[in-house]
Amino acid sequence: NAGVTQTPKFQVLKTGQSMTLQCAQDMNHNSMYWYRQDPGMGLRLIYYSASEGTTDKGEVPNGYNVSRLNKREFSLRLESAAPSQTSVYFCASSDRYEQYFGPGTRLTVT
Amino acid sequence: GQQVMQIPQYQHVQEGEDFTTYCNSSTTLSNIQWYKQRPGGHPVFLIQLVKSGEVKKQKRLTFQFGEAKKNSSLHITATQTTDVGTYFCAGSRGNEKLTFGTGTRLTIIP
Numbered sequence: 001n002a003g004v005t006q007t008p009k010f011q012v013l014k015t016g017q018s019m020t021l022q023c024a025q026d027m028n029h030n031s032m033y034w035y036r037q038d039p040g041m042g043l044r045l046i047y048y049s050a051s052e053g054t055t056d057k058g059e060v061p062n063g064y065n066v067s068r069l070n071k072r073e074f075s076l077r078l079e080s081a082a083p084s085q086t087s088v089y090f091c092a093s094s095d096r097y098e099q100y101f102g103p104g105t106r107l108t109v110t
Numbered sequence: 111g112q113q114v115m116q117i118p119q120y121q122h123v124q125e126g127e128d129f130t131t132y133c134n135s136s137t138t139l140s141n142i143q144w145y146k147q148r149p150g151g152h153p154v155f156l157i158q159l160v161k162s163g164e165v166k167k168q169k170r171l172t173f174q175f176g177e178a179k180k181n182s183s184l185h186i187t188a189t190q191t192t193d194v195g196t197y198f199c200a201g202s203r204g205n206e207k208l209t210f211g212t213g214t215r216l217t218i219i220p
Contacts, residue, residue, distance in 0.1 A: 033207075040119065042198060043153065043210040058207065090152060097143070099208070101152040 002026055004102035006091050012108045013081040021076040021105050023091030031094045032074035033058075034066060036087040037104075043090065049074055081109045112137050114201050116211035124219050129189050131214035133182040133199035140203050142175055142182045147213075148195045156184075191218050 004025045013019055025032065030051045035043040045058030049068040063085060065077045074093075078085060086109045092099040113136040123129050133142065141160040145153040157166055159175035159182065166173045172185045182199055196215045200208040 035210075040212060042114075042116075042212040043200075045207055045209075048207060059209075092153075097141070097158055098155040099143075099145075099153075101154070103152050 004091055004093055004100050006089075006102035006105050008105060009103065010106050012110065013078075014110055015082060017081050018077065018079050019081065020078075021089055021091075021107075022073070023075065023102055024073045025091075025093040025100070025102075026072065027093060027095070027100065028071070029093035029095045029100075030071070032068065033092040033094075033099065034064070034074070034076045035090045035092065036060065036085075037090060038087050046076065046089075081107075083109045085109050112201070112203065112206070112209045114199060114209050114211040116197075116199060116214050118214055119212065120215050120217070122217045122219060123189055125191060126188050129186040129193070129216055131184050131197050131199075131216075133184075133201075133211050135180045135201050135209075137203060138179050139201040140179075142179075142199055142201045143208065144173060144182075144184055145198045145200065145210075146195050147198065151195075153198060186216075189216070189218055191220065194218050 007022045033048045034046040044060045047066040049055045052071045067075045089105045091102040115134050143158045144156040147153045163177045164175040170187045174183045196213045198213045199211040202208045
């Protein structure tokens, strides 16, 4: 039982490049989330998916897109990376109220 | 939108001393959750409080939810080196998604 897995662990992009962050959970949870964590700012919600086939914007969605591929997988795409998107990205899933987080992806945009 | 602030942002304590972090919301909350993130790790759920004035204990950790359901605190008695990390509160109203606080980073001086 791996819980929530994320790939890659680290990534360096140049401004304007695109990439997709992958997230998968094996707990059969309905809800999945993408957060970014910046120093002194806590965790901010980018997008979430309450169930397979649905996605909704969170607090900071600009510059990102998401896909809930199936119940297990929820990906986050940066179409044209900007230095302001340098951050640590966490995926999480939940069934009732407790959220389970993945190990994170540390992204640097130069 | 809803804002959740935590104080202090940083706290350095001698091992064996007590530690408290406070969480304040700009709006009345339905529930509040607490998470711990070890250095280099991901947030891990600790507890949820839902009732006005609720107090819950987990070994040396005591969690309180204010009477007005707008504030909460986490108190650690006799800190140990294993308590090092950043403690986040996260609150929600009704069906809204969790809003995370800015976190308190605890450092233990051996």
